[in-house]
Amino acid sequence: MDKTNHFLRSRKLLFIFTILCSTGVFAQVSAPQPVLPIPDANQLGWQQMEYYSFVHLSVNTYTDMAWGFGNEDPQIFNPTELDCRQWARIAKEAGMKGIIFTAKHHSGFCLWPSKYTEYSVKNSPWRDGKGDMVRELAEACKEYGLKFGIYLSPWDRNHPDYGKPEYITYFRNQLTELLTNYGEIFEVWFDGANGGTGYYGGANENRKIDRETYYDWKNTYKLVRDLQPNIVIWNDGGDRADLRWVGTEAGYIGETNWSLLDSTGDVPEDMLRHGVENGNAWVPGEVNTSIRPEWFYHPKEDGRVKNVPQLMDTYYNSVGRNGTLLLNFPIMPNGLIHPTDEKNVLAFAEARKEAFANNLTKNAIASASEVRCKSSTFNSLMAVDDDPESFWATNDNTKDATLTLRFAKPITFNRFLVQEPIQLGQRVKSFTLEAKIQGSWKEIAKETTIGYKRILRFPTTTATEIRLNITDAKACPLISNLEVYLAPIILFPPIISRNQAGEVQIKSSDSESEVYYTLDGSLPSSKSSKYQRWFPTHDGKITVKAIAYDPTNQSISEVSEENFEISRKKWKVLGVADDNILNIIDGDEFTSWQNDKVPIDLIIDFGKLETISGFRYLPDQHWWAETSIITQYQFFISENNLDWKLVSEGEFSNIKNNPTWQVNVFNPLTARYIKLKALKTVGNNNNAGIAEIDIITK
Ligand code: FUL
Numbered sequence: 001m002d003k004t005n006h007f008l009r010s011r012k013l014l015f016i017f018t019i020l021c022s023t024g025v026f027a028q029v030s031a032p033q034p035v036l037p038i039p040d041a042n043q044l045g046w047q048q049m050e051y052y053s054f055v056h057l058s059v060n061t062y063t064d065m066a067w068g069f070g071n072e073d074p075q076i077f078n079p080t081e082l083d084c085r086q087w088a089r090i091a092k093e094a095g096m097k098g099i100i101f102t103a104k105h106h107s108g109f110c111l112w113p114s115k116y117t118e119y120s121v122k123n124s125p126w127r128d129g130k131g132d133m134v135r136e137l138a139e140a141c142k143e144y145g146l147k148f149g150i151y152l153s154p155w156d157r158n159h160p161d162y163g164k165p166e167y168i169t170y171f172r173n174q175l176t177e178l179l180t181n182y183g184e185i186f187e188v189w190f191d192g193a194n195g196g197t198g199y200y201g202g203a204n205e206n207r208k209i210d211r212e213t214y215y216d217w218k219n220t221y222k223l224v225r226d227l228q229p230n231i232v233i234w235n236d237g238g239d240r241a242d243l244r245w246v247g248t249e250a251g252y253i254g255e256t257n258w259s260l261l262d263s264t265g266d267v268p269e270d271m272l273r274h275g276v277e278n279g280n281a282w283v284p285g286e287v288n289t290s291i292r293p294e295w296f297y298h299p300k301e302d303g304r305v306k307n308v309p310q311l312m313d314t315y316y317n318s319v320g321r322n323g324t325l326l327l328n329f330p331i332m333p334n335g336l337i338h339p340t341d342e343k344n345v346l347a348f349a350e351a352r353k354e355a356f357a358n359n360l361t362k363n364a365i366a367s368a369s370e371v372r373c374k375s376s377t378f379n380s381l382m383a384v385d386d387d388p389e390s391f392w393a394t395n396d397n398t399k400d401a402t403l404t405l406r407f408a409k410p411i412t413f414n415r416f417l418v419q420e421p422i423q424l425g426q427r428v429k430s431f432t433l434e435a436k437i438q439g440s441w442k443e444i445a446k447e448t449t450i451g452y453k454r455i456l457r458f459p460t461t462t463a464t465e466i467r468l469n470i471t472d473a474k475a476c477p478l479i480s481n482l483e484v485y486l487a488p489i490i491l492f493p494p495i496i497s498r499n500q501a502g503e504v505q506i507k508s509s510d511s512e513s514e515v516y517y518t519l520d521g522s523l524p525s526s527k528s529s530k531y532q533r534w535f536p537t538h539d540g541k542i543t544v545k546a547i548a549y550d551p552t553n554q555s556i557s558e559v560s561e562e563n564f565e566i567s568r569k570k571w572k573v574l575g576v577a578d579d580n581i582l583n584i585i586d587g588d589e590f591t592s593w594q595n596d597k598v599p600i601d602l603i604i605d606f607g608k609l610e611t612i613s614g615f616r617y618l619p620d621q622h623w624w625a626e627t628s629i630i631t632q633y634q635f636f637i638s639e640n641n642l643d644w645k646l647v648s649e650g651e652f653s654n655i656k657n658n659p660t661w662q663v664n665v666f667n668p669l670t671a672r673y674i675k676l677k678a679l680k681t682v683g684n685n686n687n688a689g690i691a692e693i694d695i696i697t698k
Contacts (some may be wrong), residue, residue: 029375032393035425035475037260037282043242044423046187046232047284047452049147050319052098053091054288054328055137056295058105061333064298068107070157070199077109077124079335084133086336087329088140094345095352098147098186100326103134103178105151106193108158116173119158138182149187150178154215155194160201163209168216172223179227188224190215192236192245217241234286240264244283247272251289251325252317256448259284259322259426277429277474284452287318290328291341293623297330300626300657305340309490309509311348312355320417322426322451355487360413364405364466364484370394372476380404383479391421391480398476405466405482414460414512417483418468420450429472435463450479459512460486460552489513489550493560496544498537499587502567505534508548513557517546523559526551539567541697566697570607574641574673584690592620592691594628600688602676609639609672614665614696615648617676619655620689627683629659630690634679637671644675656682661692668698 039047057079059072091099104110110120112134122129134150141148152175161167179185195209217239224233235241240263246253247269258275261267261283275285291311292301306314311327318325327345329337361384368380371392378393380403394401416433420426426449433445433456445456466484470477492509496517499505508515515531518524524547531546542564548557568585576595583591585604619629634649647669652662674695678688 029373029377032372032396032424032476032478034423035427037280038425039259039282039284039422040242042230042232043282043284045230046243047324047422049097049186049324050453051096051315051325051327052100052147052149053087053094053096054100054102054151054290054295054326055087055331056102056105056290056297056328057111057133057331057335058102058296059107059109060105061296061331066294066296067193068105068109068157069197070106070108070159071204072107072109074109074119074121074123075125077121078126079331079333080126082126082133082136082335084137084140085143087137087331088144088146090329090337090342090345091146092144093349095349096146096327098149099137099141100149100151100187100189101134101137102151102153104153104156104174106153106155106157106191106198108153108156108162110174112178114174114177116170116177117159134178134182142183147186148183149189150182150185151189151191152178153191153193155191155196157196157198157200160203162198162200163195163207163214168214168220171215172220175220175223176227179224179231185228185231187232187234187243188228190233190235190241240281240283242283243286244275245272246285246287246323249289251287251314253285253287253321253323255321257285257322257451258449259422259451285323286326287314287323288326288328289314289318290330291345292328292330295328295330297332297338298657300659301330301623302338302340303658303660305338305344307344307492308347308351309492311344312351312490315348315352316455316457319453320455320457322449322454351490355415356417356483356485358485360407360411360484360486361405361482364407366392366482367404367406368392368394369402370398383482388419388480389421391478393478394476396476399473401470401477403468403470403479403482405484407464410462410464411484411486412460412462413466413484413486414458415485415487416445416456416458416466417453417481417485418450418456418479419453419481421478421480422452424478425475426451427473427475427477428470429474431471432469434467434469435461436465436467437461437463441467457487489548489552491548491550491555491557493558494531494546494548496546496560496562497587497589498542498544498562498564498567499534500568500571500582500585502537502539502569503534504537504542504544504564506531506544506546508557510548513548513550515546515548517544519544521545526554526556537564537567539569541565565694566610568694572605572607574603574605576602584693587692589618589621589691592622592625592689594620594625594687594689596686598681598686598688599677599679602678602690602693603641604674604676604693605641606672606674609670610695611668611670611698612637612674612695613668613698614663615674615676616664616692616694616696617652617662617690618692619659619662621659621691622689625689626656626659627681627685628687628689629655629682630678630680630688631655631682632678632680634677635664636675636677637669638673638675639671641673645669663696665696 060068113122233241254274260279263281366380372378382390
């Protein structure tokens with residue numbers, strides 16, 4: 001049949017179907033046709049997992065590096081207290097559905113005794129060289145009812161053949177070992193970092209490969225699927241795999257998020273983030289991020305484990321945006337997850353449980369602007385029943401529709417969860433949410449895509465009705481689930497900062513909580529000054545104390561306190577032309593100034609004489625800036641920028657592991673100028689990085 005005939009015939013069938021539909025002739029109403037592309041069974045099962053974990057451990061855990069070079073001695077690998085059951089227990093208690101393990105990271109070191117290399121646990125002291133960590137974790141996952149996944153780095157900085165065709169055979173041999181000997185594997189992860197410098201069996205050189213062709217992904221994928229028919233493949237390079245990277249490791253995906261890409265062509269960052277509305281391949285997004293700034297364990301990050309508000313944010317920005325969340329635990333050299341990581345991830349689980357404890361749609365009466373063929377199989381109740389398989393459906397030619405929930409008594413809520421039955425394709429292009437507040441409708445959200453799951457956050461609202469308006473769709477809209485919640489406010493002590501101009505800003509972790517503060521040293525309460533926006537202060541020293549307050553249940557957070565030195569309004573950094581220099585006195589710990597002039601003199605002019613009794617230095621807080629942390633310094637003062645007096649010199653002890661504020665005090669002295677001389681840095685090179693410099697006055 002030619003295309004025109006086919007088109008006319010399907011139009012005719014649709015017309016007949018519509019007539020029969022409207023007259024209710026069909027007793028058995030046909031289900032809507034899928035809108036292609038749709039997920040396959042493996043992708044569907046994977047999407048339903050929603051949240052699972054990554055575990056990073058390798059030889060570079062013992063050298064405190066982000067990546068291993070490939071020349072690390074296997075003898076350094078000795079996680080003496082290793083207990084994969086601890087990882088599995090934590091993942092299970094955290095509500096995760098599986099664990100993906102770095103069986104081989106870029107270093108090439110194998111955490112299972114691969115028979116194709118000597119560079120593995122079999123030459124380490126761990127379990128006297130008889131251990132197999134992949135097996136131990138596979139068994140622990142089984143015991144805890146978790147799925148098990150494998151990260152096998154395509155890039156291997158140890159292997160002598162990396163870059164040559166022989167390496168592909170080696171890589172596939174290892175894949176075969178991993179996908180054959182350890183039971184069912186739900187996901188395999190082929191990292192996109194590929195090629196560069198490495199040990200390469202002693203060659204110590206830079207090897208480049210063509211990411212598109214070198215691994216012959218087509219045949220590598222075939223091998224994977226033959227060995228593990230239920231697997232999903234993640235790949236950030238080469239041929240399109242089953243899942244896509246979202247273009248960032250910061251823990252979010254686009255609000256507009258299509259689970260589609262085109263099967264060929266480049267995928268720029270914007271597409272990774274948002275997918276492609278009319279893409280011809282189902283390639284959903286997985287949000288991979290670490291519970292700490294980095295993927296591997298570094299003691300210096302012990303104070304930087306993501307807390308509950310940050311993890312909740314990540315959850316809403318991943319699972320709540322039609323993605324999955326792959327959250328990483330860096331394993332300590334002793335083989336365990338750090339207690340802070342455990343504490344925070346379990347508190348995060350608790351917070352999710354509380355947020356989604358009571359689904360308010362249970363007592364709602366649902367009605368819809370239309371129901372497919374007026375059939376009870378597809379009526380609006382299907383969106384609020386407990387059956388994830390059933391769904392509310394509209395007629396074939398519909399592009400917009402409304403579903404209303406009516407409540408016997410007004411409900412108070414701040415979260416809205418909505419799902420499409422993606423087995424029939426992702427359809428909704430745009431929607432709004434309205435609430436009937438004291439008799440009139442008010443729009444509370446205007447959004448684009450839904451997909452497998454979308455969760456919206458908005459200010460707490462009390463309403464008698466809620467209306468989902470689907471305003472545009474690729475094909476007739478279908479909704480399988482609607483849930484409405486009142487999530488408690490998460491109260492954390494607010495963050496207080498003071499900028500160079502002396503203005504104070506106080507931030508709460510929850511936009512709905514109220515913030516109260518004091519400036520006289522007294523304990524703040526809900527009767528203290530209410531924070532509205534940043535406020536100016538005098539130029540002297542000030543103490544700010546603040547609390548976050550939840551007016552709904554009148555609970556308060558712990559108190560946060562900051563003692564600010566004299567304002568830096570008139571301060572000048574002398575002799576540096578770079579605009580970023582002001583970052584070192586802007587009061588913002590996350591902005592910094594980097595230079596490549598070590599040993600360097602940094603001179604600050606206060607504008608007038610001050611009596612000072614110490615100074616403080618905060619290194620650049622970016623994870624990549626570790627080598628620029630100043631370790632050795634000299635500190636001078638002067639009244640006239642000519643005669644300098646050395647008042648302190650030495651080393652900032654343990655600064656590499658603990659890159660927080662360094663405080664140095666001395667007997668009070670009068671000065672208008674200070675000079676910090678950076679003599680040496682962690683990286684022993686010319687780069688020094690500074691987030692903040694401050695002084696201590698008498
Ligand atoms: C990145 C790697 O280079 C990191 O080390 C980590 O494994 C992360 C999951 O992927 O591309």
